[in-house]
Amino acid sequence: MHILVLGAGVVGTTTAWFLQKQGHQVTVVDRQSQAGLETSYANGGQISVSHAEPWANPSAPLKVLKWLFRADAPLLFRPKPDPAQWRWAISFLTQCTPAKAAHNIRQMVNLGTYSRGKLQALRQETGLEYDHLEKGILHFYTNPAEFDAALEPTRIMCELGCDRQVIDANRAVELEPALKPIQHKIAGATYTSEDESGDARKFTQALAERCRVAGVEFCYGTQVLGFERAGERILGVQVLKNGHHETLRADAYVLSLGSFSALLARQLGLFLNIYPAKGYSITVPVKNEEAAFNVSLTDDEYKLVYSRLGDRIRVAGTAELSGYSRTLNYTRCRAIVRRTAEIMPEAGYWDQAEFWTGLRPATPSNVPYVGKSHFANLYLNTGHGTLGWTHSCGSAAALADIVDGRKPEVDFAFSGI
Template sequence: MHILVLGAGVVGTTTAWFLQKQGHQVTVVDRQSRAGLETSYANGGQISVSHAEPWANPSAPLKVLKWLTKADAPLLFKPRLDPAQWRWALSFLSECTSSKAAHNIRQMVNLGTYSRAQLQALRKELGLEYDHLEKGILHFYTNPEEFDGAIEPTRIMQDLGCDRQIIDANRAVELEPALNPIKHRIAGATYTSEDESGDARKFTQALADRCQQAGVNFLYNTDIVGFDHAGERLLGVQILNAGHHETLRADSYVLCLGSFSAILARQLGLSLNIYPAKGYSITVPVKNEEAAFNVSLTDDEYKLVYSRLGDRLRVAGTAELNGYSRQLNLTRCRAIVRRTAEVMPEAGDWDKAEFWTGLRPTTPSNVPYIGKSHFANLYLNTGHGTLGWTHSCGSAAALADIVDGRKPEVDFTFAGV
């Protein structure tokens, strides 16, 4: 079967790999000149099963209200005359109950555990190199209330098989000595030894190269502008390449366009509740090897993640719900630099920070759309939010099973829209 995958980020590229591995002819279409050049380009770098507490939880509404007037807030909601934004926000509020948060944690932990195993098997099979480290992820808390609030979600994750241990400041610094400058401020921490880190862009581009060697065709510098369809079946995808309009036809299609999936899906009458959450990252060279971290870190109070990528340090986080603009907000960039320099002043050359921003395709529940749409030959693999890198291999493997009529080997509620 010929399958057209729309999008060459980490989710689209892994989808292409698993589909071709099952014998399908695959074509990938992307507007960029190479794979992994948008949201996958400079993300936080974590393969983080332990980062499964959804944004929508009982404490979230009050926090969001408190942050409304703070330009450097971890989660910034900037109201717009945009029905999609308000629909997303109202749905987000409806997800902020204890029962729904627990359900969503279950979804994300199950998918994350499965996905991490798929990534590990793929790395072993192909020998991929992407600055990966298998040193776990340590969440640290400098606010006692934030630490207290993390205990119950951690217990839920433990019950689901995620080995996230609750530890004290002494154990945190023992695991990662780079935290010693703020040891006296750490109220508590958690540690998940099986989690990993690595450069999502390097992984995506290395896997795209392997896909091409296996016969996958990548059409870069190609804009997707619409669809041809009749009834409940897609007939083709309208594209624009080098000024020429044409229609690409295949037997089936997979939508992996991140935040832009919702916009295109509306042309088909599909309502995907995905809204872009603009995230920021900084990348800096290591300044002092002895002061730099190796364990991947999560600063939960400030919603920042830290990953060691060879001789670079990547720190990413914050979310801005403010439409599709990717313009840098320097206030938010500097807030990341300020916090990381405070936590470990000698680790990186903070004055040389490279700033980046990308649009995370976020659902109100933080649970992605994976599965078949009500169109007979259109499948969805999108809406992964901050966990696209974490969930990519598992989502792709599951989607490939669904395309072939098999039940995926993961306990997850698959999409049907």
């Protein structure tokens, strides 16, 4: 079967890989000149099954209200006259109950564990190199209340098979000596030894090359405009390439356009509750090897993640719900630099920080859309929010099974809209 994958980020590229592995002819369409140049370009770098507590949790409404007028807030809601934004916000609030948060944790842990295994198998099969480290992820808390609030989600994750150990400040510094300067400030921590880190862009571009060698066609510089349809079937995708309008046809189609998936789906009468959560990152050269970290870190109070990518340090996080603009907010960029330099002042050349921003395709629950739409030949693999890198291989493998009429191996609430 010929399958057209819309989007060449980490999710679209892994989807192409698993579909071609199952014998399908695959074409990938993307408006950029290479794979992995948008949301996958400079993300936090974590393969983080342990990062499964959804933004929508019982403590979130009060925090969002408190942060409403802080330009450097970890989660910033900028109200706009946009019905999609308000629908998303209201749905977000409905997901903040303990029962729904526990349900969403289950979905994310199950998909994350499965996906991490698929990534490890893919790496063993292909030998891909992307600055990956298998040293685990350490969540540290400098606010005692934040640490106490993390204990119940951690308990749920452990029950689901995510070995997230609760540890004290001494053990945290033993695992990662780079935290020594703030040891006296650490109220507690958790550590998941099986989690990983790596450069999502390097991975995506290396895998895209493997896909190309295996026969996958990539149509770069091609903007998706809309669909041709007949009843409940997609007949083609309308695109713009080199100033010319074309219609690309296939037997089936996969929508993996991140935050832009929702806009395109509306043309078909499909409502995907995805809204862009604008995230930021900094990338800096390592300054002092002894002061720099190797274990990937999560600063839960400030919603920042730290990954070591070879001779570079990547720090990413925060979320800004303010539409589709990708203009850098330097207040938020400087806030990341300030917090990171406070924690490990000698680790990197903080004055050389390279700033980046991207649009994470967030659902109110943090659970992505993976599965078949009500159109006979349209499939969804989108809405992964902050966990696109973590969930990419698992959601791609599961979707390939769904396309072939098989039940995926993972226990997950697959979409059927």
